Amino acid sequence: MPDGLVLSIDGMGGDHAPDIVVEGVDIAARANAGGVRYLIHGDPARLAALLDRHPAAKAVSEIVPAEKAIGMEIKPSQALRQGKGSSLWNAIAAVESGQANAVVSAGNTGAFMAISMFRLRMMEGVHRPALAARWPAANGGYVVILDVGANVEANGEQLVEFAIMGEAFQRAVSGAARPTVALLNVGAEDQKGHEEIRTAARLIREAGVDLNFRGFVEGDDISKGTVDVVVTDGFTGNIALKTGEGTARLVGQLLREALTSGPFAKLGALIAYPALKKLSARMDPGTFNGALFLGLNGLVVKSHGGANGRGFAAAIGVAEKMARSHYREEIAANLKRLAEAATTIAAEKEVG
Numbered sequence: 230m231p232d233g234l235v236l237s238i239d240g241m242g243g244d245h246a247p248d249i250v251v252e253g254v255d256i257a258a259r260a261n262a263g264g265v266r267y268l269i270h271g272d273p274a275r276l277a278a279l280l281d282r283h284p285a286a287k288a289v290s291e292i293v294p295a296e297k298a299i300g301m302e303i304k305p306s307q308a309l310r311q312g313k314g315s316s317l318w319n320a321i322a323a324v325e326s327g328q329a330n331a332v333v334s335a336g337n338t339g340a341f342m343a344i345s346m347f348r349l350r351m352m353e354g355v356h357r358p359a360l361a362a363r364w365p366a367a368n369g370g371y372v373v374i375l376d377v378g379a380n381v382e383a384n385g386e387q388l389v390e391f392a393i394m395g396e397a398f399q400r401a402v403s404g405a406a407r408p409t410v411a412l413l414n415v416g417a418e419d420q421k422g423h424e425e426i427r428t429a430a431r432l433i434r435e436a437g438v439d440l441n442f443r444g445f446v447e448g449d450d451i452s453k454g455t456v457d458v459v460v461t462d463g464f465t466g467n468i469a470l471k472t473g474e475g476t477a478r479l480v481g482q483l484l485r486e487a488l489t490s491g492p493f494a495k496l497g498a499l500i501a502y503p504a505l506k507k508l509s510a511r512m513d514p515g516t517f518n519g520a521l522f523l524g525l526n527g528l529v530v531k532s533h534g535g536a537n538g539r540g541f542a543a544a545i546g547v548a549e550k551m552a553r554s555h556y557r558e559e560i561a562a563n564l565k566r567l568a569e570a571a572t573t574i575a576a577e578k579e580v581g
Contacts, residue, residue, distance in 0.1 A: 233264045236548055237329035240271030241298035241316040242336020244535045247275055250335065253532075253541025254290060255283035257549075260542070265549060268323055270295045270316040295319050299340050301534060308340030309347060317341060321348050324527040330552035331528035333519075333544050335536055342379060345522055345529045352557065354564030355524035357383065359391045360463070360531065361398050362470060363517040366454025371517055373399040373408075374451060376463035377470045379522065383462040385428030386567065388412065392433065393563040394523035395458040396440055401554035402547060407441045408457035413465065414445035421445065429460075438563050519547030528552055 238254060240247045247269075254267050267290040269276055280287040295316035299308050312318045317336050323329040325348045334341050346358065361375035375395045376383065383391065392410050399408040412429055414422040419430070422445065433442045443456050448469060451459055461469070488498035518540040522529040528551050532544035 233266060234549065234552055235266050235268060235329045236545060236552070237320045237323040237332040238267050238269045238545075239317045239320040239332070239334035239336050240269040240276050240292075241295065242334040242341075242534075243532065243541075244301070244335070245537070246298075246335060247271055247279060249536060249538045249541050251276065251279040251283055251286055252538030253536075253545060255286035256538055256542035257545040258285040258289050260546075261549070265289065266291070268293050268320070268329055270320045270323075271298065293319060293323070299337055301337050303337055303340055305339040305343035308337065309343050312340065312344055318344055318348075321345055321527075321529070324529070325349055331530060331548040333530045333532060333541075333548050335532035335534050335541060335544070338378070338531060338534075341529070341531055342522060345525055345527070349525045349527040349529070352524050352526055352560075352564075354561070354568055355390055355394070357387050357390070358522050358524040359394060360520050361395050361523050362520040363402070364451055364459075364470070364473065365517060367452060368454035370403070370454055370457075372451055372454055372457060372459055373402075374413075374459045374461070374466055374470065375523065376461065376466050377520065378463045378467040380463040382464065383425070385425045385432055388425065388429035388460055388462070389432045389436070389438065389567050390524070390564065392429070392440060392442075392458065392460045393438065393560050393567065395460060397554075397556050397560045398521055398523060398551070399458050400559070401556050402550045403457070405457060409441045409443050410458040410460065411443045411446040411450070411456040413451075413459050413461035413469070414447065417445045417447065419444070432567065436569070437566050439566075440563070517543065519544035521547065521551065528556075 240250050269290050270293045273292050273294045276292045297315045299312050299315045299317045317334055320332045321344050324332045357380050359376040360379040361373055362377045363371045364374050366372050373395050375391050396408050396410050412426055414426055446455050488494050518533050518536050520531045530544050530548040532541050
């Protein structure tokens with residue numbers, strides 16, 4: 230591993246690559262005090278021309294040529310068969326080989342997950358990976374929610390694995406000493422929900438897992454910031470995330486329409502401009518860009534495909550914080566306790 234922190238960047242992944250990728254690296258390079266270098270994989274000619282316009286990025290970056298890029302329309306199975314030599318494949322391989330501490334891409338989510346699982350494999354004690362995202366909350370902070378799309382279904386033990394990994398992720402990116410954790414349910418009462426979610430709650434309570442567990446929360450608790458980490462399966466989590474993003478866009482659209490509906494409304498908007506600008510920044514998904522594929526033998530950060538430069542820089546920031554953390558070490562003990570408790574509960578069911 231080279232001295233200092235090295236981040237591997239898929240230079241060609243995303244709706245607006247490579248322009249926003251290099252812009253994001255430049256913003257990140259200017260924001261930190263040094264000590265981070267970037268391996269940017271992709272078309273050498275295009276990347277070199279962009280780096281010439283972004284001197285901060287150029288000073289700390291190395292271009293790693295890649296012969297092709299994986300399109301957003303490619304299926305995961307195709308990416309595994311045809312992706313070798315692409316910017317995404319090579320960016321992940323740099324983490325596998327130890328050349329880089331983490332990888333960041335705004336490219337095809339399914340391909341990113343498939344290649345990452347193939348090259349990096351799962352951590353010991355983890356049955357399935359999870360995709361964790363950050364969600365702005367009314368308390369001024371944000372909530373980590375997972376899974377938001379890696380798995381359609383999850384059983385009780387897997388939900389607890391998600392809770393363990395999500396808690397470690399929140400602690401690493403926010404600095405919170407004891408993040409609060411809850412399971413997303415249709416009600417807060419212990420008897421509510423399907424069998425798997427009730428099993429997950431039982432496992433957390435009985436396994437001796439070191440979590441600040443608060444039981445069940447409902448959908449409206451996510452935006453309230455009732456807890457720091459909300460755990461669910463990927464089917465429910467993805468719907469919740471997309472619904473929240475759509476609602477935020479709708480509110481923004483309605484607000485713009487209201488503030489441009491007439492001369493007095495426009496005058497009011499002008500007076501309220503500083504507050505509206507602050508609100509816009511708070512609701513901008515790019516502020517919280519950077520979802521983490523949890524449970525792999527390597528740090529894999531997914532940027533939103535439509536992110537701008539500032540949003541991509543936010544994803545780089547997540548990768549940097551995770552690479553400087555002790556994430557893997559922190560979850561190992563909890564995963565061991567969980568495995569022992571799950572074995573005991575399974576044995577009790579067989580006897581019963």
